[in-house]
Amino acid sequence: MFEFLNRATPERPVPEAKASATGRVRAMSGAGRVAWSPRDTVSLTRTGFTHNPIGFRAVKMIAEAAAAVPVVLQDSARRYDVHPVLSLLKRPNAGQGRAELFEAVVGQLLLTGNGYLEAVGDEGLPLELHVLRSDRMAIVPGADGWPAAYEYSVNGRKHRFTVTDGQGPICHIKNFHPQDDHYGLSALQAAANAVDVHNAASRWSKALLDNAARPSGAIVYKGSDGQGSLSADQYDRLLSEMETQHQGARNAGRPMLLEGGLDWKPMGFSPSDMEFQKTKEAAAREIAIAFGVPPMLLGIPGDATYANYQEANRAFYRLTVLPLVSRVTSTIADWLSDFCGEDFELKPDLDQIPALSVERDAQWRRVSDAVFLTDPEKRALLGLPAIEVGDAG
Numbered sequence: 203m204f205e206f207l208n209r210a211t212p213e214r215p216v217p218e219a220k221a222s223a224t225g226r227v228r229a230m231s232g233a234g235r236v237a238w239s240p241r242d243t244v245s246l247t248r249t250g251f252t253h254n255p256i257g258f259r260a261v262k263m264i265a266e267a268a269a270a271v272p273v274v275l276q277d278s279a280r281r282y283d284v285h286p287v288l289s290l291l292k293r294p295n296a297g298q299g300r301a302e303l304f305e306a307v308v309g310q311l312l313l314t315g316n317g318y319l320e321a322v323g324d325e326g327l328p329l330e331l332h333v334l335r336s337d338r339m340a341i342v343p344g345a346d347g348w349p350a351a352y353e354y355s356v357n358g359r360k361h362r363f364t365v366t367d368g369q370g371p372i373c374h375i376k377n378f379h380p381q382d383d384h385y386g387l388s389a390l391q392a393a394a395n396a397v398d399v400h401n402a403a404s405r406w407s408k409a410l411l412d413n414a415a416r417p418s419g420a421i422v423y424k425g426s427d428g429q430g431s432l433s434a435d436q437y438d439r440l441l442s443e444m445e446t447q448h449q450g451a452r453n454a455g456r457p458m459l460l461e462g463g464l465d466w467k468p469m470g471f472s473p474s475d476m477e478f479q480k481t482k483e484a485a486a487r488e489i490a491i492a493f494g495v496p497p498m499l500l501g502i503p504g505d506a507t508y509a510n511y512q513e514a515n516r517a518f519y520r521l522t523v524l525p526l527v528s529r530v531t532s533t534i535a536d537w538l539s540d541f542c543g544e545d546f547e548l549k550p551d552l553d554q555i556p557a558l559s560v561e562r563d564a565q566w567r568r569v570s571d572a573v574f575l576t577d578p579e580k581r582a583l584l585g586l587p588a589i590e591v592g593d594a595g
Contacts, residue, residue, distance in 0.1 A: 267519070290327060
């Protein structure tokens with residue numbers, strides 16, 4: 203490559219070269235075992251949410267859509283416009299409103315499989331509600347297997363929330379987990395392998411750009427007699443020269459001068475051979491599917507499941523957002539009912555969701571045109587209580 207490859211330095215003589223059939227080849231790349239990222243909650247959140255655009259956008263879309271869904275409070279007799287629980291949810295604490303509270307608890311549920319709400323107050327309905335971080339919470343099971351307490355750890359300090367007679371200051375919302383009695387399974391855990399593939403593809407793409415988008419290869423050295431190997435000093439200088447003169451975007455296209463018996467042998471596949479982009483898109487699609495977001499809504503090409511964006515958005519609400527909101531609100535309603543001493547229901551108001559307006563209009567029209575149904579039966583089919591709002595004293 204350069205003349206210094208053929209001469210020894212005064213301080214360090216050329217060591218004796220051993221005759222080896224593989225000594226003439228210096229590989230610049232290699233392969234190893236598959237390395238997956240850690241599967242603990244903190245590592246998964248970092249790799250799948252803060253460092254991955256698909257996971258970040260999927261969680262944000264679901265959490266923000268769920269937080270924006272209007273909820274109604276009703277019992278078996280009426281729907282309430284004014285109720286202490288509605289006032290609590292409207293302003294759950296000094297730093298959050300209803301949307302921020304629901305976005306936080308849904309986000310924790312998506313990322314960790316668990317969501318925790320703390321009730322602050324002495325007696326009766328709580329004065330405030332706070333979302334607690336799932337990675338800091340630990341369940342303490344009792345002798346019967348049910349949670350006896352919840353321990354929240356911050357900076358080495360622990361606070362225990364005791365569960366008394368099945369009721370406590372913590373509301374635990376969790377996803378289904380077939381192999382865990384106390385903790386839920388998150389969508390991020392199911393998508394962890396796809397997240398690793400997508401992140402690795404992004405790093406590979408960045409490294410490819412840093413190395414002037416050139417494939418890996420090998421520099422083969424042949425001495426004057428067709429054999430031989432580089433000295434340690436020559437090898438170090440060659441690596442240094444490669445890094446400074448032929449790596450990085452600023453060196454893109456710079457010709458390589460090979461002298462002294464050096465020859466460049468390309469090794470490895472080009473991005474087209476590896477179908478690199480398709481692999482990355484497939485990983486992105488798997489992440490979106492795990493979270494329940496139609497890939498079309500995330501701008502991922504190659505998905506033809508839905509005919510158009512409107513149909514995909516409607517499926518997103520029907521199959522992902524509404525089941526999640528219904529589960530969260532029903533769990534919160536059961537929990538707060540114990541504090542109030544009365545039974546009520548919290549549920550999403552389907553009539554105020556723009557994405558469902560077309561099918562709700564059709565349902566209202568079908569029900570109202572059914573002359574064989576009584577008015578109470580029609581109201582029950584539409585999810586309404588038995589009487590109109592405000593009819594009862």
